[in-house]
Amino acid sequence: MDLRNDSIAGMSVARAHAELIKDQKGEKVIVAVIDSGVDIEHPQLQEVIWINRDEVPNNNIDDDNNGYVDDRHGWNFLGAANHENMESVRLQKKEKPESEAYKNFEEKRLKSLESKKNEVVGIQDMLAQIKESDSIIKLILGKEDYTLEEVEGYSPKTFALMEALIFQRFLEENLLTKSKLEVYLEGAQTGVNAHYNIAFDGRAVVGDDPDDINDTLYGNPNVIGPDKDAANHGTHVSGIIAAVQNNNPGNKSNFEGTEIMVLRAVPDGDEYDKDIALAIRYAVDNGAKIINTSFGKGYSPHKDWVWEAVRHAEKNDVLIINAAGNSGKNIDPGMEKTYITDEENGIELFTNFLTVGAVGHSYNEKQVASFSNFGAINVDVFAPGDKIWSTVPHEKYDFYSGTSMAAPNAAGVAAIIRSFFPKLKAFQVKRILMDSGLPMYPSLKSPEGETLVNPRSLSASGKTINLYNALIYASNKSYKK
Incomplete structure (x- = not known):
């Protein structure tokens, strides 16, 4: 452009x-x-x-x-x-649990973990709404395949149909699809299971010492x-x-x-x-x-x-x-x-x-x-x-x-x-x-x-x-x- x-x-x-x-x-x-x-x-x-x-x-x-x-x-x-931890979680693991540094990292980790859990719920809700709005449109129009232009031109419009149309337009304007949201959901779940999971060790399969710059093989x-x-x-x-x-x-x-x-x-x-x-x-x-x-x-x-x-x-x-x-x-x-x-x-x-x-x-x-x-x-x-x-x-x-x-x-x-x-x-x-x-x-x-x-x-x-x-x-x- x-x-x-x-x-x-x-x-x-x-x-x-x-x-x-x-x-x-x-x-x-x-x-x-x-x-x-x-x-x-x-x-x-x-x-x-x-x-x-x-x-x-x-x-x-x-x-x-x-x-x-x-x-x-x-x-x-x-x-x-x-998958890997966030760096803050890796640093937390190196601290003693009774130390102030560990406690500070833990506070941040729990806050981020909660945020990711909420993100998971939010995306799941959107996926459920996609399914519901799609079902409403198909039921009212009486057909499996449709365009949003067809929905806009349909009369009479019920409140449920209008809600479904508004939501589908929102998805279209933000380039959101069911498959893309499923990818986002997987990413949010990884945040819970790996990024902020202090028990997770993604480096084990690599077999090196990440704190040794001379360990290059x-x-x-x-x-x-x-x-x-x-x-x-x-x-x-x-x-x-x-x-x-x-x-x-x-x-x-x-x-x-x-x-x-x-x-x-x-x-x-x-x-x-x-x-x-x-x-x-x-x-x-x-x-x-x-x-x-x-x-x-x-x-x-x-x-x-x-x-x-x-x-x-x-x-x-x-x-x-x-x-x-x-x-x-x-x-x-x-x-x-x-x-x-x-x-x-x-x-x-x-x-x-x-x-x-x-x-x-x-x-x-x-x-x-x-x-x-x-x-x-x-x-x-x-x-x-x-x-x-x-x-x-x-x-x-x-x-x-x-x-x-x-x-x-x-x-x-x-x-x-x-x-x-x-x-x-x-x-x-x-x-x-x-x-x-x-x-x-x-x-x-x-x-x-x-x-x-x-x-x-x-x-x-x-x-x-x-x-x-x-x-x-x-x-x-x-x-x-």
Whole structure:
């Protein structure tokens, strides 16, 4: 979408391809996706998945001597693990029950556990309401298949039919379906059974010591993971990156400039710092020029390991594009902390780290997505992240929302810039993405309240990423110095 052509402040991908890079081929750029796993068998992703051609598949030999056996498309740092505790619960387990720290963690855990239990009940109620409203409509219309237009045109309308219609319209407007709510229900139940369950140990099947950064002989090359359905997040993220390359509505990319390296390191729960640090290092050491990190958590006991890995990326000219988070909070210094971050005590630690918030489809005071984190210091720029259509496992597609969708949109733009302007350094690409963005609506509603604020109070740039502008800025000689 393009503000000039469509009146929507999108990334101008179609316009950029049509007017600036049509029929051109850039250099290969590897984008590493550190996530929940990716369905590399999805027909829309097969052509863009990175292949480690120095590794012979399935021969149980580390052919390229990089420390990872049969890593043809990346590495699975989680092995057979799927679900995990939240980091706060893992930290609680390390404290003595009589300690104040344990008691504080327990208070937070019980509060979160109760919230998840209420969420389960709420989703179950919605599923029951779907069944009831569907039955009412079928009974009154006397048919099994119907459209909401038929229901609206039916006369006479009873109170029950009107209630059913209003509820069904609510579902339609919010892109909610029975199958999607069932997925949400499963997620809420996982929150009860795993995330906030102090008796749960998701790491046991991995077989490593997560508190030993030198214990690296773990995981496997199955980058999809043990359950393809659990790779939905990473598959969606990867599809967004691929789609930016040629703006194809089917999300299939024939653009030769991008390959996606898959690093499975994000479980259903909080990720381990060790896995993230090693995944970043793997990406850097195996040729990635961009790393997408669409995840985050509130505690990071080994943040030094992660920061050392980010520094390794910085020294090797690798750009990290990070999702700001979905709490609708200010994450600037002194406010709510989210990891990974490139800031400590108000000081920016790295030049190669871009944090991205999410905007919706409106160009008005509600442009910033209500769920998006923000911050004049710790959020650099915004990108589309609300109701984004992309790939999900089993050859399917779906709409997802989150800063997890905004970050890969930014990563896709960065990949094109690095492909067509390979001499630009990571820090220069970061500046281009920030400087070239579209100015946001002049008075914006903050996700935390009703007060209208200046865009520069929500991000360092006050802008949204735009491919068309970024390509023009990248050609400017001042960025090549």
